[in-house]
Amino acid sequence: MARQALSVEIADQLRRDILRGKLAPGAPIKERVLAEEMDVSRTPMREAIRILAKEELVLLRPARSPIVANPSFNEIADSVEVLRALELLSGELACTNATDAEIAQIRALHERIAEAYDRVDTLDLFEIDMQFHIAIAQASHNRALSDTHKAFLARLWRARYLSAKQRRSRDRVLRQHGAIVAGLEQRDPGLVKTEIAAHLEALLDNIRRYLDAGEAADLPEPAPSGMAPACATTAGERSA
Amino acid sequence: MARQALSVEIADQLRRDILRGKLAPGAPIKERVLAEEMDVSRTPMREAIRILAKEELVLLRPARSPIVANPSFNEIADSVEVLRALELLSGELACTNATDAEIAQIRALHERIAEAYDRVDTLDLFEIDMQFHIAIAQASHNRALSDTHKAFLARLWRARYLSAKQRRSRDRVLRQHGAIVAGLEQRDPGLVKTEIAAHLEALLDNIRRYLDAGEAADLPEPAPSGMAPACATTAGERSA
């Protein structure tokens, strides 16, 4: 028996396509078409779509094609607010529960980010950044917390990725990461929480700036109603 | 087109069965058998199981029957800790964002609980209690928050239900609910947060007490139908 792989694999692929922009926000997800393209049957494709729906990367509409989520800034801000609460709790718990080895690993990730910052592709850098934040959540030794935190990170993946792509805050990011690590090493919840809050505040600022710029420059391509043809276009681009 | 109903309906039914104890913690969920029993095909049954898995009411195991979740006290405590963070944020935001009408509705629910406390079935009372807490989260006007909060409430449904069934804390519950409502009416985040924290602290105490008593009295009743050996085995592994 294939170890529960196919639908998960499909979900991973779809997620990548969404984040890379191959499937634009607002574009419909036609399970039949995508299943054909990926050469799988509709059943695992359906499951994959459900997985992404649970991550809020796609929106399920009753009796309609699911569409790629296209959250407004306010919706993103709401998610960031929840993420902040989760990360603050993570930081606090990690100060108590993390092992020295875990903290050392978090520092290692921080240094890996610093070392790679100007060297690697944004997406790769972004992956390491995700690991950094996930590692902190896991250091809380609270599975419910780290899982939920991970889910929100996934949900905000696109927004965070677009923010990271700007690369306008190298120094700030590294400084804040460093401060968080230092706070963990000193087991100082206050310090950790302060820095995490500042970090997320800056993230939100970055996203706001990007969306403002994007609106002016037609970046977020709203695709509200007239995207029926856009659908075909996007689907066509997909195979390219 | 059936409005995406069947799998959701099945999920609701399964959830009820789980919470009512018809499907004991640790019992395997055989999609074929259950589909037969409910007279539906395996496809929507599968989806229903995934829905419940996402709520962490059932555990998906690779290449094995899913089983009804049987969280340890520590796992429940972890979830409650996250729930607390979510409810604290909800309360704080609700003080700023809630409309007067929403707060009035929350008060109405509180009074309905007080009125019904000694009159109705535990499960019914519990439903109203859920509505009360959900209403507060929704009053935050943060969809990501209220949705996540709702998910955790669902995840903790069984533990909270078992706690509520004891009915040992009528006065405390009503007093705390009243204080939360008062805090909202005064738009006093400090008061609201204090009371919510106390409320959840008490919940956790209640759950701990129940589980302690249950362990002594063999409460986690083994599976009713013929899957006794598998149930015992799995449950044993789980807690280990």
Place this chain on the structure above:
DNA sequence: CAACGGAAAATGGTATACCAAAATTCCGAG
């Protein structure tokens, strides 16, 4: 008698066929 091995049954994952509702298209009336 216990331990091991293999055949058979059971089970979850996948593919496909069918159905009903919704969206779209197309034709005819005004």
Place this chain on the structure above:
DNA sequence: CTCGGAATTTTGGTATACCATTTTCCGTTG
């Protein structure tokens, strides 16, 4: 030329059949 409605097409939901792996249990063997 426009508008309305019916037929067609499209699409998601459901049922069922098939496959691969896992589990179970019995017979063999040391």
